[in-house]
Amino acid sequence: MRFEDELVGLLPRLRRFARGLARDAGDADDLCQAAIERALKSKRQWSAGTRLDSWMYRITRNLWIDERRAAARRGVQKPVDEAVLQIAGDGASQVEAGALRGDVDGAMARLPAEQREVVMLILVEGYAYREAAEILEVPVGTVTSRLARGREALIHLLGEAA
Amino acid sequence: MTIDRATIAAYVDRELDDIAARRVERAAETDPQVASAILRYRALTATLAAHYGPVAEEAVPDRLLDLIEGAGPVDTSLAARRKAKRTRFGIPQWGAIAAALLLGLTIGLRPWLPAEPVTVEGGALVAAGPLSQALDTQLASNQPADAPVRIGLSFRDRLGRYCRSFESVAVDGIGCRTKGRWRLERTVPGAATADYRQAGSGSLAAAAADMMVGDALDANAERAARDGGWRR
Numbered sequence: 001m002r003f004e005d006e007l008v009g010l011l012p013r014l015r016r017f018a019r020g021l022a023r024d025a026g027d028a029d030d031l032c033q034a035a036i037e038r039a040l041k042s043k044r045q046w047s048a049g050t051r052l053d054s055w056m057y058r059i060t061r062n063l064w065i066d067e068r069r070a071a072a073r074r075g076v077q078k079p080v081d082e083a084v085l086q087i088a089g090d091g092a093s094q095v096e097a098g099a100l101r102g103d104v105d106g107a108m109a110r111l112p113a114e115q116r117e118v119v120m121l122i123l124v125e126g127y128a129y130r131e132a133a134e135i136l137e138v139p140v141g142t143v144t145s146r147l148a149r150g151r152e153a154l155i156h157l158l159g160e161a162a
Numbered sequence: 163m164t165i166d167r168a169t170i171a172a173y174v175d176r177e178l179d180d181i182a183a184r185r186v187e188r189a190a191e192t193d194p195q196v197a198s199a200i201l202r203y204r205a206l207t208a209t210l211a212a213h214y215g216p217v218a219e220e221a222v223p224d225r226l227l228d229l230i231e232g233a234g235p236v237d238t239s240l241a242a243r244r245k246a247k248r249t250r251f252g253i254p255q256w257g258a259i260a261a262a263l264l265l266g267l268t269i270g271l272r273p274w275l276p277a278e279p280v281t282v283e284g285g286a287l288v289a290a291g292p293l294s295q296a297l298d299t300q301l302a303s304n305q306p307a308d309a310p311v312r313i314g315l316s317f318r319d320r321l322g323r324y325c326r327s328f329e330s331v332a333v334d335g336i337g338c339r340t341k342g343r344w345r346l347e348r349t350v351p352g353a354a355t356a357d358y359r360q361a362g363s364g365s366l367a368a369a370a371a372d373m374m375v376g377d378a379l380d381a382n383a384e385r386a387a388r389d390g391g392w393r394r
């Protein structure tokens with residue numbers, strides 16, 4: 001299949017992934033746009049026969065991290081993760097259980113970036129642990145521990161029945 | 163709790179092999195804490211699926227498609243695809259799946275799987291429900307005569323993926339293991355439309371022969387591949 005055709009086929013999923021990372025739908029599509037531009041520019045680095053989806057998810061995720069860091073430097077938002085540490089991850093227990101019942105966006109926004117991307121890749125996009133580890137270029141054990149923390153934090157924030 | 167959280171999470175995420183999965187299921191029958199943890203994890207997955215699933219059903223904005231179309235010669239199917247009505251899960255279906263998951267714990271039945279044998283994911287046809295289960299677990303060398311899905315040949319293709327041909331009432335075809343799913347590379351109408359069946363079976367056998375690298379798996383290799391989760 002042609003590169004462009006395969007890319008078009010991936011867009012619905014890529015938009016879903018971006019929606020979980022970015023703050024809102026507009027930001028998510030901006031992120032997708034940047035990822036597509038990067039992919040088209042770097043097309044030669046992708047070798048046909050290998051997985052375009054992993055490559056595109058990696059590009060999208062790296063652009064998102066870059067954007068967060070740049071925004072933090074501009075002072076638009078607090079540095080990566082610092083804004084959320086107070087209530088997410090290990091600190092999530094300080095928030096009343098179920099405080100964000102029904103507010104999936106709000107709960108996801110409170111996860112550190114490293115947990116949010118793992119939650120999206122495995123629980124929403126359906127990747128295996130090993131595949132998510134390859135996309136993020138981290139060991140599988142890192143993926144499972146981030147997933148465990150992210151999952152417990154979400155259950156806590158969204159309430160027992162999630 | 164008789165099973166640790168990481169193992170329960172791996173069970174819910176379908177990361178365990180059959181033996182380990184059965185151990186968790188047995189524990190859930192006698193340990194309410196295990197059963198409740200499974201339910202909580204599944205409920206979270208269902209909540210996330212219900213929330214984010216519909217995003218993949220939305221029409222892709224033109225600005226994104228235009229970027230790609232402007233980059234190279236356009237496949238004639240592209241314009242049609244832009245307008246094509248999405249046949250994937252819509253909001254009501256995602257809601258129904260979430261509701262079904264929240265309703266109760268049915269160990270071993272994988273209630274999150276849709277009952278339809280085929281669904282569309284990422285623009286590709288993939289096996290679902292009973293077809294997916296048959297491709298996951300059923301051995302051609304050891305299948306009941308009245309099995310609703312009949313497995314034919316199992317083999318590796320040029321990408322190194324495991325592929326399996328199958329026949330069923332609704333659809334016959336060849337599924338190849340891709341990203342933990344069975345992507346349907348070939349499909350023809352199944353036994354329900356018997357007129358097409360003979361021609362279909364012949365073309366599937368030819369397609370399998372064309373896709374195959376080396377020989378089809380024998381009974382031992384088929385079992386080993388299944389036990390290994392069909393991983394490359």
